[in-house]
Amino acid sequence: MNTTGTTSPPRPTLGQALRFWLKLGFISFGGPTGQIAIMHNELVDRRKWISESRFLHALNYCMLEARALGIFSGAAAAGGFGGQGSTIRISGWGMLQFDASAGLVVAF
Numbered sequence: 001m002n003t004t005g006t007t008s009p010p011r012p013t014l015g016q017a018l019r020f021w022l023k024l025g026f027i028s029f030g031g032p033t034g035q036i037a038i039m040h041n042e043l044v045d046r047r048k049w050i051s052e053s054r055f056l057h058a059l060n061y062c063m064l065e066a067r068a069l070g071i072f073s074g075a076a077a078a079g080g081f082g083g084q085g086s087t088i089r090i091s092g093w094g095m096l097q098f099d100a101s102a103g104l105v106v107a108f
Helices: 014-026 031-046 052-061 066-078 080-107
Strands: none
Touching (some): 014 066, 066 080
16 A cells, blocks of 8 residues: 555556667666666656666665666566566677677787
8 A cells, every 4th residue: 555645656568678778788888877877867757667766775785886776677667577688688788899899809
């Protein structure tokens, strides 16, 4: 029962959540701090998938680690599959960039 008078944030579909995490995975600008700012702007302010207090609570546990915050936020917004999808989408792009860089170093 909700006695505070506030409503819970809308829950995105799995497709909406995965599209967001794919987009965020491709944005490397600003490093973890930049990604945290983008997540706050998109998830709390614009889309309202997560409440401000829930986001800040997660940020306390995931200080300056955008991937961990992304996993938590994905699970909080879209359930278990959202957390798994955000993990793959955010970490996968970084692994691909690392592998490509390593391949170039080995080749030359």
